[in-house]
Amino acid sequence: MSLLVSALDLPTSCRVDQRVPKKMLAENGAATSADKRLINDSIEEIQWLAALKPNTVGVSEYSDDQREYLEVAVLSITARYAPQGEGANATNKPVNTTRLAELVHRAVPYPVLLLLAAPQGLFLSLAHKCSAQNEVGKVVLDGEPATVKVALDLTAKYPFVQALALPRQPQANFLALYQGWMDCLTAWEAMQYTGSFTMTETPAQAVTRRSALHRCRDLDVQIASLRSAASKEKQIARQVAANLEIKALLAERQQVATDI
Incomplete structure (x- = not known):
């Protein structure tokens, strides 16, 4: 400290x-x-x-x-x-x-x-x-x-x-x-996704970054929940459906992360 x-x-x-x-x-x-x-x-x-x-x-x-x-x-x-x-x-x-x-x-x-x-x-x-x-x-x-x-x-x-x-x-x-x-804390959180610490240059960029981080966290929760459910699912059709949904959420997460 x-x-x-x-x-x-x-x-x-x-x-x-x-x-x-x-x-x-x-x-x-x-x-x-x-x-x-x-x-x-x-x-x-x-x-x-x-x-x-x-x-x-x-x-x-x-x-x-x-x-x-x-x-x-x-x-x-x-x-x-x-x-x-x-x-x-x-x-x-x-x-x-x-x-x-x-x-x-x-x-x-x-x-x-x-x-x-x-x-x-x-x-x-x-x-x-x-x-x-x-x-x-x-x-x-x-x-x-x-x-x-x-x-x-x-x-x-x-x-x-x-x-x-x-x-x-x-x-x-x-x-x-x-x-x-x-904004310093937001930049620290963003580093967990980008791998580097960078501060935003304008208030508008900071707002966009905070929104993207919030969405990424929500997506991570959804993906983890679906993966857990899929691992316990015994019906093949439901496993396939869950995996397709996970794939779609991962694609969205990758896109949202570009704003971080």
């Missing part, structure tokens, strides 16, 4: 470096007993690393009818295995990193860049926010958080690491800056 914190190149003017009690997260982000259990059992430590504000990083606030980006919070969480069962039968339960990241984004009223170190790997997570339609003054998530697993063998010279630096993000306002980090 220290490599990614350094890679962000955050100025000392915005650093907070303050521990946050997980009780605060449980009170503000956990709507159910299962969520509270996830927070209490899985989190080892929460650190508020930095508060990006106009007077600390020289970037302007953003405001329109749907959202206010007055500042951006940078947080880190160290998570641990949650024990399941008791005594000799106790096992280590994997951390639900997707849900944990979502709870953090819901609990903090500002957009968050979250660094999450869990037993199963290192994750980065971001989520756009907007005003709630039915409750004045309330902020909600604008779509699902983007939570991606990052390779542990990255070096300071890796393009993805270099791309995260704060000075490399758009500086027009906090919405543009935050979207710059979001």
